[in-house]
Amino acid sequence: MTSKILVTGGAGYIGSHTSYACLDEGFEVVILDDLSTGVAHAISPEARFIEGDVADRELLARIFKEEKPDAVLHFAGRIVVPESVENPIKYYQENTCTSLGLLHEMVKADIGTILFSSTAAVYDPDNGGDALPEDALKVPLSPYGQSKLMTEAMIRDIGVAHGLGAGILRYFNVAGADPKGRVGQSTPNATHLLKIASQVATGKREFMEVYGEDYETRDGTCVRDYIHVSDLASAHVETLKHVLSVGGQITMNCGYGRGATVKEVIAAAERVTGSPIDARPADRRAGDAPSLVADVSRIRETLPSWQPKHETLEEMAETAIAWEEKLKTLNSA
Numbered sequence: 001m002t003s004k005i006l007v008t009g010g011a012g013y014i015g016s017h018t019s020y021a022c023l024d025e026g027f028e029v030v031i032l033d034d035l036s037t038g039v040a041h042a043i044s045p046e047a048r049f050i051e052g053d054v055a056d057r058e059l060l061a062r063i064f065k066e067e068k069p070d071a072v073l074h075f076a077g078r079i080v081v082p083e084s085v086e087n088p089i090k091y092y093q094e095n096t097c098t099s100l101g102l103l104h105e106m107v108k109a110d111i112g113t114i115l116f117s118s119t120a121a122v123y124d125p126d127n128g129g130d131a132l133p134e135d136a137l138k139v140p141l142s143p144y145g146q147s148k149l150m151t152e153a154m155i156r157d158i159g160v161a162h163g164l165g166a167g168i169l170r171y172f173n174v175a176g177a178d179p180k181g182r183v184g185q186s187t188p189n190a191t192h193l194l195k196i197a198s199q200v201a202t203g204k205r206e207f208m209e210v211y212g213e214d215y216e217t218r219d220g221t222c223v224r225d226y227i228h229v230s231d232l233a234s235a236h237v238e239t240l241k242h243v244l245s246v247g248g249q250i251t252m253n254c255g256y257g258r259g260a261t262v263k264e265v266i267a268a269a270e271r272v273t274g275s276p277i278d279a280r281p282a283d284r285r286a287g288d289a290p291s292l293v294a295d296v297s298r299i300r301e302t303l304p305s306w307q308p309k310h311e312t313l314e315e316m317a318e319t320a321i322a323w324e325e326k327l328k329t330l331n332s333a
């Protein structure tokens with residue numbers, strides 16, 4: 001029998017890729033998005049789209065009654081770390097409180113499964129650079145990270161009390177775009193490294209900055225574990241199948257288990273276009289961890305069927321740059 005899922009934030013970067021991946025796997029997909037940072041062109045015509053706010057509890061109750069989804073994939077939220085420092089109320093309201101309302105409505109409607117987008121920002125930024133297992137020390141530096149960690153705790157407690165199956169996925173650094181060119185990172189003022197490098201590579205920006213070259217890393221720039229968004233999307237599909245079949249709760253890091261420096265990411269983008277990227281040294285960005293790399297043992301053991309297909313920085317850069325080019329036509333249409 002076909003399973004039906006409700007995807008909150010399905011018009012956003014990761015939610016749209018995951019919606020396509022779920023549709024490709026035969027799931028029925030209903031998307032709830034208020035288009036605050038998402039875009040209509042990211043929504044597959046095969047999905048049912050409801051424009052609305054996840055904080056609207058009456059709307060949620062109606063959707064659950066009418067659509068009876070088997071699971072909710074909860075991507076919707078605010079994601080800008082410095083903004084969360086300036087405006088923590090917004091982040092606790094729109095990430096933590098909205099998620100609590102969603103969980104409450106799920107329990108009331110007896111919806112038994114949730115996947116939740118968490119983040120590597122929950123871990124200790126001064127972690128020494130070793131790969132981080134899921135039980136590593138949590139020291140979220142920003143209200144953004146804290147709002148996610150609090151939501152994780154709510155899901156665990158509510159899950160135990162009400163028998164909710166849950167997959168909590170802690171994404172490391174998500175990059176790239178759909179290799180079929182259907183979707184990509186479309187937020188115009190996104191701040192992610194490869195998005196910025198792709199904007200320079202496609203002539204939308206003249207130059208970019210490298211935030212800090214004096215870290216204790218192999219070339220002085222920060223190290224991150226970049227994961228291609230399509231591999232992350234397929235990790236959701238496999239997690240969904242796993243939780244729908246065995247129930248229970250699982251928290252898993254999503255990355256490849258190896259780090260790349262800022263300069264290595266920029267160099268990959270340069271190899272793709274064959275042209276230099278004007279990347280200028282700049283001061284450290286406040287709150288940046290020197291290194292965040294995932295220990296991926298748990299996801300590998302739990303989901304042996306998850307086979308990443310786009311692990312190279314070149315593939316991430318190639319698909320990101322191709323999407324940036326495509327956006328020129330989409331945005332001028």
Ligand SMILES: NC(=O)c1ccc[n+]([C@@H]2O[C@H](COP(=O)([O-])OP(=O)(O)OC[C@H]3O[C@@H](n4cnc5c(N)ncnc54)[C@H](O)[C@@H]3O)[C@@H](O)[C@H]2O)c1
Binds near residue numbers: 077
């Ligand atoms: N992008 C990353 O590198 C990254 C890393 C770790 C975790 N995450 C998490 O993954 C999730 C998705 O991130 P993304 O990069 O796709 O962001 P995004 O901004 O592209 O997507 C978020 C989507 O949610 C929608 N939305 C926001 N608030 C809403 C609300 N109240 N009601 C309905 N829709 C709402 C937006 O319109 C948008 O379509 C977020 O929860 C984020 O915290 C992202």
Ligand SMILES: O=c1ccn([C@@H]2O[C@H](COP(=O)(O)OP(=O)(O)O[C@H]3O[C@H](CO)[C@H](O)[C@H](O)[C@H]3O)[C@@H](O)[C@H]2O)c(=O)[nH]1
Binds near residue numbers: 081119121174193196
């Ligand atoms: O123009 C830029 C943009 C980024 N960077 C550097 O590139 C690295 C990656 O930065 P991103 O902004 O792409 O990503 P972050 O690691 O800061 O954060 C991302 O991953 C986190 C988890 O690790 C959170 O989930 C967060 O939501 C998400 O934006 C950092 O060292 C940053 O200083 C630059 O040097 N120049």
